[in-house]
Amino acid sequence: MNRVLFLALNARYVHSNLALLYIRKCIASFCPDTVILERGINEKTGVIVEEIVRIRPDVIAISVYIWNSARVRELVPILRTALPEVVIVFGGPDVSYNADDWLASENPPDYIVSGPGEAGIIKLAASGFDMREKIIREKNPPFREIPFPYETGDMERLAGKIIYYESSRGCPFMCSYCLSSRADQKLEFRPLEMVREELDFINSFRPELVKFVDRTFNSRKEHFRPVWEHIVKEFSSGSTTFHFEIYPGLLDDDDLNFLSTVRPGLFQFEIGIQSVRSITLEAIRRVIDPGSYAIIERIIARNNIRVHLDLIAGLPFEDYAGFAVSFNRISGLHPHHFQPGILKVLPGTEMMERSLEYRLEWSKDPPYAVRSTKWLSGEEMERIVKISELVEAVYNSGRFSETARFLTMIFGSNFRFYEKLAECYKGSVHGTNWNGHAGQIINLVRAEYPEHMPLLMDYLRWDWCVSAKLHHYPDVLRSKITAKAKRAGYNYFVRKAVDNRITADGAVFLKEDLRRSIFFLPETAEFRARMMTGGAALFLPDRRIVFFDLPIEQQEP
Secondary structure, X not given: OOOEEEEEEEXXXXXXXXXXXXXXXXXXXXOOOEEEEEEEOOOOXXXXXXXXXXXXXXXXXXXXXXXXXXXXXXXXXXXXXXXXXXXXXXXXXXXXXXXXXXXXXXXXXXXXXXXXXXXXXXXXXXXXXXXXXXXXXXXXXXXXXXOOOOOXXXXXXXXXXXXXXXXXXXXXOOOOOOHHHOOOOOOXXXXXXXXXXXXXXXXXXXXXXXXXXXXXXXXXXXXXXXXXXXXXXXXXXXXOEEEEEOOHHHOOHHHHHHHOOOOOXXXXXXXXXXXXXXXXXXXXXXXXXXXXXXXHHHHHHHOOOEEEXXXXXXXXXXXXXXXXXXXXXXXXXXXXXXXXXXXXXXXXXXXXXXXXXXXXXXXXXXXXXXXXXXXXXXXXXXXXXXHHHHHHHHHHOOOOHHHHHHHHHHHOOHHHHHHHHHOOOOOOOOOOOHHHHHHHHHHXXXXXXXXXXHHHHHHHHHHHHHHOOOOOOOHHHOOHHHHHHHHHHHHHHHOOOEOOEXXXXXXXXXXXXXXXXXXXOOOOHHHHHHXXXXXXXXXXXXXXXXXXXXXXXXXXX
């Protein structure tokens, strides 16, 4: 009897591996003795190997993706030494379409299951993991016949992690950079009643986030609307968030009116725009209806659904100036999360097949990120990479929200601000803390727009008060005015205390709360007019904001 270990090396602790759960369920009749081991790519190899050796598997099935394939290559020879008789099986997108290269490598697996994998692993398991052919390619059964992957034990083991679910496979679009565009991929839907039952099972465990991995969830209205309506009906009273990748051009007014009623936090959307340049979109076969931007704006304006927008650098026919246009247009929609990513040239995609035509140069190691193209130089791509890192640190962190809006205004565009800020960093952006980013922003504005320094400091201090949840300013923000704000504000509220309780600006709090609060007094009248309904502000420990007016003699900085 074969003991099969399913091994996942996930990019982050909160991630989980849906594919291995499907595979395990499919071969249960052949291999009832199975173990799932999920670890992070940053964990020590020795620790992972020790745990595998303790399990003593006969077969190790490893799910290989662009984020973990380097670790898998490192792990295989060590496993061969520790468990010389073990059979090693690879599956997943990073081995499916370059299987011959993997088998020709220095430390190859025994077998590679190519493609979706359920039928292939059944064939291999039925043989007792003893077949002549090394690359297993089998046509999968219809998606509706593939068993639901989760069991009660899985949900308990995955408590606190993202729960992945798919109600459809394939995609109606044929984007040339995506594996879902391949001719051997077809769009299939799980029956609605099955979806409802499976979601009810998942929700009984009250996960924090359920992420649909459907490539375009809203591709068919008779499928997506009943699913959304079921979630709204059954799960609105909970705290679970459901994540969907959608195409906005397929939503009509009826859908948008429905979405406007959804509980805040129940849905979040990921939308891949990728570029606004028509010749680029045509080349990659990424259809973006002109009305999509207005639809996105409507969803974002309602502010009950978190919206994540994607942009890709390195696409055909888009040069540096064109990328800046796309960057400004997409970021100008003010999404909750904005991701300007770099094109990945994935094995098995049309993009790789046309790489010579487009003069694509990319890393031959995963994640196969483009380094230069016919339209973008290596230096320009490096600059875009740093800009992307700064967007994550400044915009997506939410810790510079008002400052970023202000800087976009004085620099004239989002892209120019991030481009100029990127020039301030001599090394990597990664690892820089809030103080470091604030210091670079201060240096940039002092050099480019010194007349705006007082207003910039107001914005930085405000963002610190909103996001830091500390009762003191960092050194980079301290000044005579911050000291005065604390002294004058504390004295102001102490005098208002009655039996240790203070009532102000509609808030009620305790006198001792003042010790754990932070006070804000603006340097500029302009900031006060834009952002405040009083002359000063108190940020309580729970970050409620209390506006108040100091006595006349204390109002001026």
